[in-house]
Amino acid sequence: AxxxxxxxxxxxxxxxxxxxxxxxxxxxxxxxxxxxxxxxxxxxxxxxxxxxxxxxxxxxxxxxxxxxxxxxxxxxxxxxxxxxxxxxxxxxxxxxxxxxxxxxxxxxxxxxxxxxxxxxxxxxxxxxxxxxxxxxxxxxxxxxxxxIPEMAFDTTASRNMLSDKYGFHPADPLVMHIGQFSDEKNHPFILDAFREVLAHQPNARLILIGEGKNYSRIADTVSQSAGLRSHVFLAGHQSPVQEWLAGADIFILGSTIEGVPGVILEAGMQGVPTVAVQVGGVSEVVQDDVTGLLLHKHDPKAFAGAVCRLIEDKPLRDKLGQSARAFVSAHFSxxxxxxxxxxxxxxxxxxxx
The missing domain is CATH 3.40.50.2000 (Glycogen Phosphorylase B;)
Structure with a gap:
């Protein structure tokens, strides 16, 4: 860009x-x-x-x-x-x-x-x-x-596109992760946390966007798990990711190493709040209880609890998403x-x- x-x-x-x-x-x-x-x-x-x-x-x-x-x-x-x-x-x-x-x-x-x-x-x-x-x-x-480029997409159209593509109801809670399938992106943690989410929100869906060396291993884990295979979808490389993000309710990041994650800013530009673990410069782009929810440990249950909190509280989710969009527009032009x-x-x- x-x-x-x-x-x-x-x-x-x-x-x-x-x-x-x-x-x-x-x-x-x-x-x-x-x-x-x-x-x-x-x-x-x-x-x-x-x-x-x-x-x-x-x-x-x-x-x-x-x-x-x-x-x-x-x-x-x-x-x-x-x-x-x-x-x-x-x-x-x-x-x-x-x-x-x-x-x-x-x-x-x-x-x-x-x-x-x-x-x-x-x-x-x-x-x-x-x-x-x-x-x-x-x-x-x-x-x-x-x-971050200001790209506007219709949230309803994006959600319908994703629900049609993967065969779930448009009203089902939709969580999204974007990142290379590399060790530091910590996909096993994401899957562990999402299992906890499903225990409380059995209609929730997770889309994983990206490619990389661990893609096949994560795909095998999902396909071999009866609890995940109809709820977790691996999308590979997608562009523009903003169109996909516009259809999500929540963006998540559980990396072990990060600089300043551009994907969080991309999500914010689409009005989507983030749940993330603080590493590196994540706290520069996620303001806890303002633009998203920020955790300080890789605890799958605590992470899932934060995701469920936003799924269950739409007014809070909308408020954080609106704040995220304003934050990105003001500071990451x-x-x-x-x-x-x-x-x-x-x-x-x-x-x-």
């Missing part, structure tokens, strides 16, 4: 992917979309040369990396080929969770970050975590919040995100000059 906005504003944007898309390629409107089709490895010199050739051809003013592999290749292109092009890194996670102090990954990333000209992060906890983990100079950092990046780009380029 940021690349598309920048392109629409007249900036020349090259949206480059390092690896082949797994079937749902990300593309940006108003940008030159290029897949370098590299093979993932510790260091792919062919991919590095492709990226260097791309930079040589287009001569960008700034290279922005979004993720650990893009950081590695961006820094090496800068160091070995184009030392005068500044590299910015956009952080969205708690880096200490996968690059702990003293680890080889931590040491290698510290070396990479010495070549990075500026770091942005989507929230203060994740920024503080990066500064501490890599000993990065705090004066070369800033928080730039996620920008896509235009504000774009303006902050434009200001940062100008600042970095002026410093280079």
């Amino acid at each position: 940021l690349s598309a906005l920048l392109g629409a504003r007249g900036h020349e944007v090259i949206f480059a992917g390092l690896y082949p898309a797994p079937g749902n390629a990300l593309t940006a409107a108003h940008a030159l979309n290029i897949d370098l089709d590299g093979k993932k490895s510790a260091l792919n010199f062919s991919l590095l040369k492709k990226l260097a050739a791309l930079v040589r051809e287009h001569q960008p003013d700034i290279i922005q990396a979004n993720g650990s592999d893009t950081l590695k290749y961006a820094v090496l292109v800068k160091k070995w080929y184009f030392p005068n092009i500044p590299v910015l890194y956009r952080n969205i996670s708690m880096v200490s969770s996968w690059a702990s102090a003293g680890s080889i990954k931590n040491l290698l990333n510290r070396m990479l970050f010495r070549q990075v000209d500026f770091v942005t992060s989507v929230g203060q906890p994740s920024l503080d975590d990066l500064v501490k983990t890599y000993q990065y100079p705090v004066e070369k950092t800033m928080v730039i919040r996620r920008g 896509l235009d504000a995100c774009r303006r902050d990046f434009e200001t940062l780009y100008a600042r970095v380029l002026n410093r280079q000059a």
Whole structure:
């Protein structure tokens, strides 16, 4: 969304992917979309040369990396080929969770970050975590919040679409989770909590959106459980997810690791309150009893109790959902995100000059 906005504003944007898309390629409107089709490895010199050739051809003013592999290749292109092009890194996670102090990954990333000209992060906890983990100079950092597009969908039409697709009654309570099927998204906890929900709300339904390495295992768990198979639906990748969220009553998140979860903001923009466990920067986007319900432990019964509370109390659910929409609109504007990046780009380029 940021690349598309920048392109629409007249900036020349090259949206480059390092690896082949797994079937749902990300593309940006108003940008030159290029897949370098590299093979993932510790260091792919062919991919590095492709990226260097791309930079040589287009001569960008700034290279922005979004993720650990893009950081590695961006820094090496800068160091070995184009030392005068500044590299910015956009952080969205708690880096200490996968690059702990003293680890080889931590040491290698510290070396990479010495070549990075500026770091942005989507929230203060994740920024503080990066500064501490890599000993990065705090004066070369800033928080730039996620920008959430304002997409409006008819809630009744979305609910009817989902109920028709999965064969449940539109009045049944509908809970939704969106995230990669990875260990940190904690799908087993979600299923344990939902079993508790069903003990009190036997008509409740749960839709799990996403793909990933644990998808088959979770699908097997659901299909082999008589109590879950007619209540839990795995939807795979869906776009736009906002249309699906508009049909939900409640969004849930039980991750063990998070930065600032954009899916909570997407839900809020559709007027859907969240039940979540506090990790990382979740509390930056879920205000307890204001925009959702926030728990501080991964306790399936307590989590289920919070979900049931919102199912049973529609006035509260509506109130939290309305507050969530107002909160996202006020603090996570896509235009504000774009303006902050434009200001940062100008600042970095002026410093280079």
